[in-house]
Amino acid sequence: MAPGLLGLCARRLLAAAATRGRLAAPVRWESSSARAVIAPPAAAGKREPEPTVRWQEDPEPEDENLYEKNPDSHGYDKNPVLDVWNMRVVFFFGVSIVLVFGTTFMAYMPDYRMHEWARREAERLIKYREANGLPIMESNCFDPSKIRLPDED
Amino acid sequence: MLKTILPTIMLIPLAWLSKNNMLWINSTMYSLAISITCLPLMNLSCDNSLNMSLLFFSDSLSTPLLLLTVWLLPLMIMASQHHLSKEPDSQKKLYITMMVLLQTFLIMTFSATELIMFYILFEATLVPTLIMITRWGGQTERLNAGIYFLFYTLAGSLPLLVALVYTQASVGSLNLLLIQYWNHPSIQVWGSSALWLAYMMAFMVKMPLYGLHLWLPKAHVEAPIAGSMVLAAILLKLGGYGMLRITVMLNPITNFMTYPFLMLSLWGMIMTSSICLRQTDLKSLIAYSSVSHMALVIMAIMIQSPWSFMGATALMIAHGLTSSMLFCLANSNYERTHSRTMILARGLQMILPLMAAWWLLASLMNLALPPSINLIGELFVTTAMFSWSNLSIILLGINIIITALYSLYMLITTQRGKYTYHIHNIKPSFTRENTLMMLHLTPLLLLMVKPQIILGTLY
Numbered sequence: 001m002a003p004g005l006l007g008l009c010a011r012r013l014l015a016a017a018a019t020r021g022r023l024a025a026p027v028r029w030e031s032s033s034a035r036a037v038i039a040p041p042a043a044a045g046k047r048e049p050e051p052t053v054r055w056q057e058d059p060e061p062e063d064e065n066l067y068e069k070n071p072d073s074h075g076y077d078k079n080p081v082l083d084v085w086n087m088r089v090v091f092f093f094g095v096s097i098v099l100v101f102g103t104t105f106m107a108y109m110p111d112y113r114m115h116e117w118a119r120r121e122a123e124r125l126i127k128y129r130e131a132n133g134l135p136i137m138e139s140n141c142f143d144p145s146k147i148r149l150p151d152e153d
Numbered sequence: 154m155l156k157t158i159l160p161t162i163m164l165i166p167l168a169w170l171s172k173n174n175m176l177w178i179n180s181t182m183y184s185l186a187i188s189i190t191c192l193p194l195m196n197l198s199c200d201n202s203l204n205m206s207l208l209f210f211s212d213s214l215s216t217p218l219l220l221l222t223v224w225l226l227p228l229m230i231m232a233s234q235h236h237l238s239k240e241p242d243s244q245k246k247l248y249i250t251m252m253v254l255l256q257t258f259l260i261m262t263f264s265a266t267e268l269i270m271f272y273i274l275f276e277a278t279l280v281p282t283l284i285m286i287t288r289w290g291g292q293t294e295r296l297n298a299g300i301y302f303l304f305y306t307l308a309g310s311l312p313l314l315v316a317l318v319y320t321q322a323s324v325g326s327l328n329l330l331l332i333q334y335w336n337h338p339s340i341q342v343w344g345s346s347a348l349w350l351a352y353m354m355a356f357m358v359k360m361p362l363y364g365l366h367l368w369l370p371k372a373h374v375e376a377p378i379a380g381s382m383v384l385a386a387i388l389l390k391l392g393g394y395g396m397l398r399i400t401v402m403l404n405p406i407t408n409f410m411t412y413p414f415l416m417l418s419l420w421g422m423i424m425t426s427s428i429c430l431r432q433t434d435l436k437s438l439i440a441y442s443s444v445s446h447m448a449l450v451i452m453a454i455m456i457q458s459p460w461s462f463m464g465a466t467a468l469m470i471a472h473g474l475t476s477s478m479l480f481c482l483a484n485s486n487y488e489r490t491h492s493r494t495m496i497l498a499r500g501l502q503m504i505l506p507l508m509a510a511w512w513l514l515a516s517l518m519n520l521a522l523p524p525s526i527n528l529i530g531e532l533f534v535t536t537a538m539f540s541w542s543n544l545s546i547i548l549l550g551i552n553i554i555i556t557a558l559y560s561l562y563m564l565i566t567t568q569r570g571k572y573t574y575h576i577h578n579i580k581p582s583f584t585r586e587n588t589l590m591m592l593h594l595t596p597l598l599l600l601m602v603k604p605q606i607i608l609g610t611l612y
């Protein structure tokens with residue numbers, strides 16, 4: 001019965017502690033039958049001490065969170081003015097100039113490596129050769145009568 | 154070319170003489186302006202090269218790579234702004250100087266006419282990259298990574314120097330436009346195989362070929378974001394570009410010398426793709442995926458057919474943009490959680506939905522979704538490889554499937570699922586990060602409508 005009463009008292013005290021954040025009982029109670037002691041904590045009224053164990057997942061103190069001082073940070077610099085200018089410079093020169101002008105340049109390059117010319121020339125030659133009865137292609141790249149070989153040594 | 158090279162060199166005084174608060178604005182602004190000066194090179198009115206001077210030329214192989222290089226510098230500057238924000242101003246200026254120096258060397262490398270100049274600048278690009286990795290990398294492993302990176306590349310390219318000097322002595326000129334017409338002796342001796350190896354090993358290490366790829370995961374993972382971006386996007390392509398130029402003059406020996414490298418690449422692309430499926434480190438996954446894609450490029454260059462050369466060039470440009478974008482995305486995770494472990498920050502779609510959109514698009518590009526230029530490259534290479542040997546389609550098909558698998562694995566692990574309780578404090582995406590992704594993705598999407606410009610000299 002005494003342990004049961006102890007449990008009840010402890011539970012009531014702990015419930016009070018849970019709702020109010022610290023042990024409400026100002027007195028110390030010692031059990032006559034068991035060795036239980038309910039006492040107000042020595043640190044009542046003081047704040048809980050800082051955790052001395054640093055967990056790995058806590059942000060490292062050296063890591064500076066750029067968003068803390070400047071919630072609109074773009075990630076370039078602590079100084080908000082430089083940060084915004086850096087962002088603008090990157091977007092203007094990177095996107096507006098290089099990507100846009102570069103893409104336009106590449107898209108409108110005239111006849112890259114003469115492919116279109118090659119196609120037109122091939123079609124023209126085929127038309128000519130078919131009209132004149134010549135074979136469309138010959139296996140000789142150059143005219144063999146024009147090649148002068150050295151004498152057999 | 155001077156209209157690009159001189160302004161790029163002048164970015165160094167710009168960085169050092171800028172007011173400290175205008176440093177990033179100035180460098181980003183002027184590097185974006187420089188990137189548009191390279192664009193007129195694209196106006197190739199005929200199908201041979203544009204020879205601007207004795208030193209510099211540009212043709213449809215080097216021009217897309219040049220454009221990629223100049224486009225990447227402002228992106229690197231934007232990506233580095235956050236992790237350098239705590240450093241003293243002189244360190245920031247030094248970092249920008251390293252990036253600009255690297256940029257200058259790369260521009261000159263891609264437009265070099267003379268092969269010795271190409272070689273000197275090829276080696277010179279190692280130095281700023283090494284400084285960036287070893288000084289500004291995140292972990293202690295960066296020193297080892299720097300050593301692997303430097304010595305692998307140096308060991309591969311020292312024979313190249315010997316071979317180039319020998320060719321200069323025997324042929325008389327190393328001008329790229331002239332050596333295409335070099336008449337080879339019809340007798341092949343052991344020396345010609347050794348010469349072929351001396352020429353190619355530098356580029357094989359740079360690409361990297363599967364057996365020589367150990368420097369890549371280390372260097373990519375330990376490098377700071379700008380270092381990873383430039384390594385993945387451009388420095389790897391230096392190897393491909395060099396191979397595409399040199400194989401023109403190596404012709405009859407190439408027929409039998411390429412077999413070991415083809416076998417290594419065919420096997421290596423599957424191996425590295427499979428390793429990707431078992432990676433816990435996000436940057437390491439992207440690094441191994443780079444090896445896998447570059448193995449495709451190596452194979453394409455080895456089999457020397459018109460379609461495969463077109464595929465190789467397309468794949469280089471596409472992979473440059475995609476891989477750089479993936480590294481930027483991984484960096485956005487790293488800046489928040491300070492860890493590269495993939496599962497540490499998962500379920501991000503709920504928390505950062507716009508970043509999830511970029512992740513989705515980057516992963517879809519990486520797995521070569523039609524109609525992206527990644528697919529064009531892979532498809533051309535696969536078709537050319539099939540015509541070279543019917544059996545290779547099995548391995549290539551397996552690789553395409555595993556590429557899709559690990560790209561989706563990376564996407565699902567970081568974005569989908571229930572988020573972990575401990576990432577409640579990550580900051581929302583910055584405009585800077587979204588702009589960075591958009592600037593990577595827009596060229597990729599725009600190139601879908603005009604892929605002729607990245608298909609190289611044989612289209």
